[in-house]
Amino acid sequence: MKPLVNRLSYASVQAQDPLRLAQDTANIVGARVVGEEGGAILMSSNQRHAEFIIHKGAENLFRACGLEAVSAGAVREVRDRARAAGLTVLSETPSLACIDHSVTFATSEGHVIEVHTPMPQDRPVRFHGPGVHAKCLDHLNFTARNPELWAREMSAACGLLLTERTAGYEISWMRAADGRHHTIAAVKGASGVHHISWEFNAFQDFRALGDNLAIEDRRLVWGPGRHGAGDNLFLYYRDSAGFLIECIAEMEVILDDAAPTRVVEPGENLSNWKVVNQWGHLPPLDWIQHHNRMVEVETCPT
Numbered sequence: 001m002k003p004l005v006n007r008l009s010y011a012s013v014q015a016q017d018p019l020r021l022a023q024d025t026a027n028i029v030g031a032r033v034v035g036e037e038g039g040a041i042l043m044s045s046n047q048r049h050a051e052f053i054i055h056k057g058a059e060n061l062f063r064a065c066g067l068e069a070v071s072a073g074a075v076r077e078v079r080d081r082a083r084a085a086g087l088t089v090l091s092e093t094p095s096l097a098c099i100d101h102s103v104t105f106a107t108s109e110g111h112v113i114e115v116h117t118p119m120p121q122d123r124p125v126r127f128h129g130p131g132v133h134a135k136c137l138d139h140l141n142f143t144a145r146n147p148e149l150w151a152r153e154m155s156a157a158c159g160l161l162l163t164e165r166t167a168g169y170e171i172s173w174m175r176a177a178d179g180r181h182h183t184i185a186a187v188k189g190a191s192g193v194h195h196i197s198w199e200f201n202a203f204q205d206f207r208a209l210g211d212n213l214a215i216e217d218r219r220l221v222w223g224p225g226r227h228g229a230g231d232n233l234f235l236y237y238r239d240s241a242g243f244l245i246e247c248i249a250e251m252e253v254i255l256d257d258a259a260p261t262r263v264v265e266p267g268e269n270l271s272n273w274k275v276v277n278q279w280g281h282l283p284p285l286d287w288i289q290h291h292n293r294m295v296e297v298e299t300c301p302t
């Protein structure tokens with residue numbers, strides 16, 4: 001069946017120093033502050049109302065992943081399917097005033113997912129400001145103790161399609177209705193978030209990304225390179241709150257909903273370079289072991 005969600009909508013986090021994180025996100029990926037709501041800072045890199053939402057918190061934690069439903073009816077269907085799958089429905093109240101309908105549920109590992117009617121496109125698409133000006137927020141990569149179960153839950157609730165996985169489910173990549181190779185993914189580890197990814201126009205943008213980090217004596221965590229899964233260009237750095245940020249370009253698009261799941265061998269410690277980086281440079285342990293914790297919520301028993 002067709003996925004019930006079209007694309008990634010937003011990522012929300014909490015940070016000890018929200019203003020510093022907003023400034024850092026502006027300086028590097030070029031999203032700008034577009035407003036505040038409920039004490040949170042809203043940021044967007046394009047015309048979308050909000051893509052990155054920063055709350056104030058005692059610790060730096062990931063809060064929620066917003067996914068845009070294909071219709072209002074799809075929001076209701078996600079609610080019913082999440083319940084039928086035994087997942088905890090946390091709320092049916094939209095997290096932002098601009099969202100008409102939503103349902104928020106938690107995976108069995110505590111990933112908070114808000115599926116909602118489309119985010120209004122009410123911001124100017126072009127704007128002045130620092131950074132490289134990403135095109136959009138692109139995908140989220142979670143960490144999960146059981147990525148196989150995580151993928152089954154996301155398929156059951158949202159109809160997401162498992163595009164590709166490694167043989168032992170060390171990493172699973174799932175696509176939405178827009179056909180991009182992955183909109184959400186999970187890498188095996190303690191429950192949490194591995195990285196937040198922004199899409200850029202071209203590889204040429206990576207030059208300024210690296211230079212802007214070097215101004216502050218900050219290094220890249222991994223890359224630049226080209227992933228095997230997704231065929232996308234990538235580089236990774238850590239932001240001021242310790243979240244791992246990926247910058248990508250050229251993600252593969254798969255429009256065949258019936259395309260079979262690809263199964264690839266990862267090699268020990270993701271050493272199969274044809275899967276992880278077609279250019280050959282393997283991920284450092286720093287990348288493999290990265291993990292950000294999440295705000296804790298009620299979850300169904302596993």
Ligand SMILES: [Fe+2]
Pocket residue numbers: 139141195197246
């Ligand atoms: Fe990624």
